[in-house]
Amino acid sequence: MPKSPARVITDGPRPKHAQLSDVLADLAVRELGPESAIPSERELMATYDVSRATVRKAIESLIADGLLNRIHGKGTFVATPRLESRLHLASFSQDMRRRGLTPSTRLLSVELDEPPADVAKALDLSADGSAWRVDRVRLADGEPIALENGWYPERLLPGLDRHDLGGSLYDLFTEVYDLTIESAEQTLWGEAADATTARRLDAPVNTPLLVFRRVSYSAGRPLEYVVSRYRGDRYQLHMSLGRDGIGPSSTTSEGQQQ
């Protein structure tokens, strides 16, 4: 290894700033270490005979990559390896078990109905597509925790009302219809309980709620539109926002949530 004889930056198809980035990345990793400073911008422009704009662009891309960081007035330094973050959400059941609670369900109603426009759109239903409307209360140790109002396309789930809806719908979908939920988009916000919701959750009016609106997909098609209202005082969501490893991935896919 001849070290690195200040490789030359040349004109050509590859932009100078990209070449400089490579040189600097190599320098940072091989010869310098974390914490140490790289040459100043003005030094670099002299060494490699490029303009400062080019030097800065090269450095900026390395900063974006997390390899360097700059401090105004002091210099540019090799970063300590940065770790990307990834979200892990514990499942509702796990969450409940961890608290030593037993989950159960109270079925309020199941009926075929015409969904509102926004639901129909989210479920990708044509104008005349009807859907199952399923309302349930979820409990833990007999205490109401959440109210779920869900919509499910009839076309994909014929005869849904003839099955037991007292447990996990996802399990039912998988076992009976061979449809597995593979992904979901979820939005979460806060809300105060209105009279109806409060009554069903056996809580005072205006109890703070955590509201989830979720659209779940199976084989790329929307299979579920559900709004869940959780008692904010009884339900807590726990999550680890964690490192996952460097680089473009190491995809520890984790399960759903709730």
Next chain:
Amino acid sequence: MPKSPARVITDGPRPKHAQLSDVLADLAVRELGPESAIPSERELMATYDVSRATVRKAIESLIADGLLNRIHGKGTFVATPRLESRLHLASFSQDMRRRGLTPSTRLLSVELDEPPADVAKALDLSADGSAWRVDRVRLADGEPIALENGWYPERLLPGLDRHDLGGSLYDLFTEVYDLTIESAEQTLWGEAADATTARRLDAPVNTPLLVFRRVSYSAGRPLEYVVSRYRGDRYQLHMSLGRDGIGPSSTTSEGQQQ
């Protein structure tokens, strides 16, 4: 709504490219929509009387935030909102920017204090360990969104109060103290705003709040204990659940259920 009368870029403490970024973000989100093109770089330099370098820098930051994307020879376009998870260790600022809002911060207080027992325990502080207590209101487009009450070990962050706490603390930790947040444990629940919180958030008492309690770690040591109260009516959290990408794949944890 006075539309947006081509706000002027002025000299001042705030860099021109940052001002232009705000203007463009606003333009992209409010007046244009996804897919549509923003004015060309040369047009922008004429309209706002800045150099092309400044225009490009403004655009680049918005591209980094995922709000725009460029196509060589065609133009620069408003990106379609990403479907990726937005629940990550992102800064409040980035989060807001991505939603087309302008983030700002109102610093309420910074002081050295003895943390309560539970905080001291979470931060792994010895009996006499003091910590910085930082209270801030975070705003988007000037509207209060969240109240943050944070605790930070003094030992790891000497002289914290001498720095600008108006922006991202995570950036500050990285740049000044070379401490990068690598992971966090977070718990979320719902709460009704009490009088003090309501006043600071400029909201009615009993407004539903989303409350996050987060303990963040750097190099395995706890660096932050923060409780953030978000206005549930103004702040929504969006997340993607399910398999992410390729990889050994889809360890879809069972026990989920919804």
Next chain:
DNA sequence: GCTGACAACTGGTACGGACCAGACCGTACC
């Protein structure tokens, strides 16, 4: 011994000019 002014670094912002390269469209040519 301490303090403050200053000089000499560092990166940060901004200008204006020049030319290259991809995309698109109309027009002249086969």
Next chain:
DNA sequence: GGTACGGTCTGGTCCGTACCAGTTGTCAGC
């Protein structure tokens, strides 16, 4: 009709210059 060629949009690269703004060490002055 189809094709090839420019002109003219777009963004991409690169230069040189200037000045501002933090950081730190030096040195005179108290």
